[in-house]
Amino acid sequence: xxxxxxxxxxxxxxxxxxxxPPKGIAxxxxxxxxxxxxxxxTAFSVPDNEHARLRLSSLAACRLLKEADAExxxxxxxxxxNRLALESDLxxxxxxxxxxxxxxxxxxxxLGDHPQAKPVxxxxxxxxxxxxxxxxxxxxxxxxxxxxxxxxxxxxxVIPEADxxxxxxxxxxKKVAAGAQxxxxxxxxxxxxxRAFRQSLPPHPIKILASIEILGTEEVAQAKExxxxxxxxxxxxxxxxxxxxxxxKVLFKGAEIAGRLLKQLKEENLADGVYLKAQGRADLFTMVxxxxxx
Amino acid sequence: MIIAERKPFAEIKAAVAPYEKILIVxxxxxxxxxxxxxxxxxxxxxxxxxxxxxxxxxxxxxxxxTVERQCDLEFIRPLCDFIADYDAIISMACGAGVQYLGQLCxxxxxxxxxxxxxxxxNEEAGLYSERCLACNNCYLAVTGGxxxxxxxxxxxLNGPCGGTINGRCEVDPExxxxxxxxxxxxxxxxxxxxxxxxxxxxxHDRRTTSGKVIHPAYKRRxxxxx
Ligand code: SF4
Ligand code: SF4
Numbered sequence: 001x002x003x004x005x006x007x008x009x010x011x012x013x014x015x016x017x018x019x020x021p022p023k024g025i026a027x028x029x030x031x032x033x034x035x036x037x038x039x040x041x042t043a044f045s046v047p048d049n050e051h052a053r054l055r056l057s058s059l060a061a062c063r064l065l066k067e068a069d070a071e072x073x074x075x076x077x078x079x080x081x082n083r084l085a086l087e088s089d090l091x092x093x094x095x096x097x098x099x100x101x102x103x104x105x106x107x108x109x110x111l112g113d114h115p116q117a118k119p120v121x122x123x124x125x126x127x128x129x130x131x132x133x134x135x136x137x138x139x140x141x142x143x144x145x146x147x148x149x150x151x152x153x154x155x156x157x158v159i160p161e162a163d164x165x166x167x168x169x170x171x172x173x174k175k176v177a178a179g180a181q182x183x184x185x186x187x188x189x190x191x192x193x194x195r196a197f198r199q200s201l202p203p204h205p206i207k208i209l210a211s212i213e214i215l216g217t218e219e220v221a222q223a224k225e226x227x228x229x230x231x232x233x234x235x236x237x238x239x240x241x242x243x244x245x246x247x248x249k250v251l252f253k254g255a256e257i258a259g260r261l262l263k264q265l266k267e268e269n270l271a272d273g274v275y276l277k278a279q280g281r282a283d284l285f286t287m288v289x290x291x292x293x294x
Numbered sequence: 295m296i297i298a299e300r301k302p303f304a305e306i307k308a309a310v311a312p313y314e315k316i317l318i319v320x321x322x323x324x325x326x327x328x329x330x331x332x333x334x335x336x337x338x339x340x341x342x343x344x345x346x347x348x349x350x351x352x353x354x355x356x357x358x359x360t361v362e363r364q365c366d367l368e369f370i371r372p373l374c375d376f377i378a379d380y381d382a383i384i385s386m387a388c389g390a391g392v393q394y395l396g397q398l399c400x401x402x403x404x405x406x407x408x409x410x411x412x413x414x415x416n417e418e419a420g421l422y423s424e425r426c427l428a429c430n431n432c433y434l435a436v437t438g439g440x441x442x443x444x445x446x447x448x449x450x451l452n453g454p455c456g457g458t459i460n461g462r463c464e465v466d467p468e469x470x471x472x473x474x475x476x477x478x479x480x481x482x483x484x485x486x487x488x489x490x491x492x493x494x495x496x497x498h499d500r501r502t503t504s505g506k507v508i509h510p511a512y513k514r515r516x517x518x519x520x
Pocket of ligand 2: 108445446447448449450453454455456457458459462463464465470471472473474
């Protein structure tokens with residue numbers, strides 16, 4: 001059974017650490033935080049060609065995590081595969097011992113590093129959840145029976161600061177109806193907005209992992225120049241803290257802020273766990289966890 | 295209607311470089327309305343080609359003709375007689391017209407002069423925008439008359455993706471998020487509950503199989519055969 005599921009169900013406030021798969025096959029950097037963090041986090045998550053930029057496959061990296069005795073969270077994007085490929089990768093994940101799956105639509109191809117690639121989106125995220133549910137129930141998306149059913153712990157994304165909110169809420173509920181058992185949000189910096197989001201959610205037994213992120217210098221520069229284009233907001237006082245720091249210290253400052261946010265989220269019981277994005281660096285992960293008192 | 299854009303002159307010129315007797319065939323319907331392949335544009339392309347060849351001191355004979363619709367056998371059949379006199383054809387119709395004329399006059403090479411862009415609307419002279427991808431399973435009844443297949447770059451069927459910002463599309467902030475618009479349209483009409491229905495996977499086979507539509511009256515008359 002999924003350790004992540006167990007931890008969420010037992011209200012253990014699990015931490016999922018996001019790794020950064022390489023563009024290439026050099027694994028050292030990606031795996032450097034694993035050995036050390038294995039005992040401190042519940043699972044490691046591997047994005048699937050994040051931001052439509054080519055990376056080592058999430059499926060392969062998740063299997064390597066398994067072999068390192070770590071719990072993986074596979075990301076599966078609708079952008080790069082049709083229903084046949086999605087289903088076959090899901091079955092493949094199951095036999096490799098990978099049961100935690102985060103289903104995402106996927107950033108559009110033109111935003112990434114292969115802008116001329118053919119976008120697929122044969123299924124959307126709601127339909128992909130239904131497909132995975134179907135596999136668990138023993139049939140494929142064409143309704144044909146499987147020989148051996150997989151078991152998954154299915155996650156999806158919800159955008160707390162979506163504006164307008166109602167269409168996002170409808171989509172959230174569709175994802176729940178389609179089988180999502182937990183949700184991950186984009187980075188949370190504005191706790192006020194996050195509280196409002198929690199209040200506007202109808203009572204569901206659904207688990208929410210809030211993302212805590214250490215912004216890179218690129219994003220900080222974007223915000224500074226007023227070119228912010230993210231689906232989460234960055235309160236001016238946080239931006240102030242980040243820009244006041246010297247260039248190389250932006251990440252450390254970011255880790256300090258992340259630790260603080262993590263602590264508040266936990267203390268106020270605003271989330272069921274956290275999803276940590278710390279540039280894939282062991283030192284930064286550690287700083288955040290320590291700052292958050294975990 | 296079908297919207298197209300003229301190909302760059304250099305590309306057309308290079309494609310027909312080996313030929314000395316060329317017939318340019320325009321189309322009087324969609325591509326004439328979007329100002330790329332009607333009678334006027336045939337004349338313009340003919341002059342450009344003649345001028346360019348003339349400057350190179352090379353011989354070129356050009357015939358010009360525009361038919362009502364190149365995608366209609368009735369209008370292109372009479373062209374057969376002419377075409378025998380030419381080495382090559384340039385078609386200024388959409389991709390359907392080019393292929394149909396090429397199929398009819400299969401002994402002569404045919405070259406397109408336009409890039410067929412989309413099925414869209416004429417907002418005003420010179421401004422066209424896309425509306426339909428001919429998915430053959432129209433969702434407009436349940437999406438408030440706004441096409442999720444075409445107007446959402448991802449073609450999502452069950453609501454906005456996570457990238458929409460303030461009602462704008464993640465792909466291009468200049469464009470509105472189709473799913474935000476769909477929601478707003480349905481809400482204005484008091485039909486937002488419609489969005490809760492989970493639409494199933496799209497039946498792509500409806501586009502990729504025979505690609506034929508047979509009108510019921512035609513079927514009655516000819517028993518379903520062409
Ligand atoms: S749903 Fe969109 S693409 Fe499909 S037929 Fe209707 S308008 Fe065209
Ligand atoms: S922002 Fe809206 S229109 Fe753009 S891809 Fe996402 S759902 Fe589709």
